[in-house]
Amino acid sequence: MKKGEMLTGFKTMFKHPYRRAAEWKRITGKKVIGCVPMYFPDEMVHAAGALPVALFGSGEPISHADAHLMTNACDQVRSTFDSLLKGHYDFMDGVAALHVCDQVRFFIEVWQLDRPFPFFHQMWRPFKMDGSTRPFLLKELERLKSSLEKLTGNQITPQALRESIESYNESRLLIRAMNDIRSRRPGILGAADTARIIAAGMLMPIEENITLMKQLISVLEREAIDGSERTRIVVAGHPCAVPDADLLDMLENYGLSVIDDDLFSGGRRCATDVILENDPVEALADSYMNALPCTTHHFPSAWMKSGDDHSPYSDHVIEMVRKGNAEAVVILRMMYCDPFDLEFVFLKKRLEEEGIPFLPLVTQHGPVPLESLRTRVQAFAERLKTHL
Amino acid sequence: MIVAGLDIGSTTTKAVILGFGQGFGGFYSDSMKPTGIDMPSVSKEVIGEAAGKVRLSFNDIERIVSTGYGRISVPFRTREMTEITCNATGVRKLYPQATLAVDIGGQDSKVIKMDASGRILAFAMNDRCAAGTGQFLEGAARTLGVSIDDLAKISRESKRKITMNSTCAVFAQTEIVSLITGRAKTEDIAAAVHEAVANRVYGLIRSVNPEPAAQIVMTGGVARNAAVVGSLERMLDREILVPNNPQVVTAYGAALLAEDLG
Numbered sequence: 001m002k003k004g005e006m007l008t009g010f011k012t013m014f015k016h017p018y019r020r021a022a023e024w025k026r027i028t029g030k031k032v033i034g035c036v037p038m039y040f041p042d043e044m045v046h047a048a049g050a051l052p053v054a055l056f057g058s059g060e061p062i063s064h065a066d067a068h069l070m071t072n073a074c075d076q077v078r079s080t081f082d083s084l085l086k087g088h089y090d091f092m093d094g095v096a097a098l099h100v101c102d103q104v105r106f107f108i109e110v111w112q113l114d115r116p117f118p119f120f121h122q123m124w125r126p127f128k129m130d131g132s133t134r135p136f137l138l139k140e141l142e143r144l145k146s147s148l149e150k151l152t153g154n155q156i157t158p159q160a161l162r163e164s165i166e167s168y169n170e171s172r173l174l175i176r177a178m179n180d181i182r183s184r185r186p187g188i189l190g191a192a193d194t195a196r197i198i199a200a201g202m203l204m205p206i207e208e209n210i211t212l213m214k215q216l217i218s219v220l221e222r223e224a225i226d227g228s229e230r231t232r233i234v235v236a237g238h239p240c241a242v243p244d245a246d247l248l249d250m251l252e253n254y255g256l257s258v259i260d261d262d263l264f265s266g267g268r269r270c271a272t273d274v275i276l277e278n279d280p281v282e283a284l285a286d287s288y289m290n291a292l293p294c295t296t297h298h299f300p301s302a303w304m305k306s307g308d309d310h311s312p313y314s315d316h317v318i319e320m321v322r323k324g325n326a327e328a329v330v331i332l333r334m335m336y337c338d339p340f341d342l343e344f345v346f347l348k349k350r351l352e353e354e355g356i357p358f359l360p361l362v363t364q365h366g367p368v369p370l371e372s373l374r375t376r377v378q379a380f381a382e383r384l385k386t387h388l
Numbered sequence: 389m390i391v392a393g394l395d396i397g398s399t400t401t402k403a404v405i406l407g408f409g410q411g412f413g414g415f416y417s418d419s420m421k422p423t424g425i426d427m428p429s430v431s432k433e434v435i436g437e438a439a440g441k442v443r444l445s446f447n448d449i450e451r452i453v454s455t456g457y458g459r460i461s462v463p464f465r466t467r468e469m470t471e472i473t474c475n476a477t478g479v480r481k482l483y484p485q486a487t488l489a490v491d492i493g494g495q496d497s498k499v500i501k502m503d504a505s506g507r508i509l510a511f512a513m514n515d516r517c518a519a520g521t522g523q524f525l526e527g528a529a530r531t532l533g534v535s536i537d538d539l540a541k542i543s544r545e546s547k548r549k550i551t552m553n554s555t556c557a558v559f560a561q562t563e564i565v566s567l568i569t570g571r572a573k574t575e576d577i578a579a580a581v582h583e584a585v586a587n588r589v590y591g592l593i594r595s596v597n598p599e600p601a602a603q604i605v606m607t608g609g610v611a612r613n614a615a616v617v618g619s620l621e622r623m624l625d626r627e628i629l630v631p632n633n634p635q636v637v638t639a640y641g642a643a644l645l646a647e648d649l650g
Contacts (some may be wrong), residue, residue: 058449351626352597357509362515371457372515375457375472375513376511376513378469378470379470379471379472379473379508379511382469382470382472382473383472383473383508383511384508
């Protein structure tokens, strides 16, 4: 298969996010669980014999949700709820979410009241990541396990969970391999395509995703593109949502090449493997403890070492810049994303201190009004190139 | 070499023509017109008019750099560049020590922070909202029944401080109507309107974290409004420099960049 055909395939999957899951359910007769981004342990759902699919909302204008939610809820939450009210999730058997932020917690509770599903599970994750909270996380993983076993009637054996974790680790490895090609040869894979490929992987059985990713990587490896003249940038932000494809394309149309990112539908999805040494539930718990720094959780050890205003997340972004030999950072701030907005203050300060040029763009779910952003992006590209 | 800088703003289209090199000895000309719907035609007219002032015509222009909100709408441009880059270039040519440029046009306001060499370090623009722009002032003037040029003059008579609570240009007009109904004086409302614009721009300036000693230059149509400039100066506790013709500085920068295209 050619690259163009593969990319079109991913684009179609992303455009019709739940078509494959609905078909899978019809054929297999098994259950589909909608998982609210992010950090939900898909491995556990998979081990129970069900299909976890990420709930992205849709690119449609938000028309129904505002009657139920505050308008200053983030667009990811509003769009997901809007899709629910429009019936896009009706074929699903349940919904599960991890408590990544209070907006997600709050909207899941509204969801339960407004449109109850046969299965609802909210997993509580400690915001403080250290040894003192690990036992709580383990209990929460066990509670999720029992709840999924009850729903599916399948026991999640250590062996089944181990195999699921191995599959997801393989998928993460393949995403990293794809990102590595992108970093080495900027221009080979657009940022919008990369985000769609990774997002589409959250909407299909993991085994299918692995097969497709292997094909894609072998196609990319054969292609001769050397985009060395482009300006290398890192994109940070958008913790739970897939950024607008036109916006990512616009960055690249002005000569900027995204060589690394920490997007939910990007680097964040594949950064940390679950290390299988002993018990697989414990391995899952440890993977949270070793997660990438994120605006939605905290590592007190890093604070204690460096002071109250230290931001491990900023360290992570700066490391991406240094490692990827990037010149600048584009920060995507989804409107009303509280955790990211709070962290943005530290990130901005650190980037200024480090002398790394950055461009913050306020975005929204679905199509972004590009004209208002075009001048900023073009001016940023001019600034990086011309050095007035 | 004869070059033009063309700044197609949401409200006004401005052109600056520069002549360089042998036989010319250097010359400058400018012109402006309301933008309207047909941007390519208006742009040609404005360039033609500016050219006419120095006994040239549109066809004599060798290079055109277009900028502003309509920059990609003119097929005859040599190159398009953003108003950020063009404004910074124009400001630095006029004020070589300037490190902070504040440009407030019809529908957008922008702040550009530069280092000592003039390199752009950061910039900020108003987000999806006309608060803190010329349109805000125009709407307020219309509602008050005064001309936009008189708005600043009238506000000088203000004796009582009123605070505008709306930052949205549309809601502000409703608030003005309710102030008029409450028998507030026109000059006090006008002063409040200028204060509201200055507040928004002040927030934008703070967002780029300017150096305390930065030399500040203000351009764009709103820079002609002494009341907004004065309010900002009070808030910043610093002098703001305003060039003689602040509206054409971005077009001037575009013309300078056209010369540099080489």
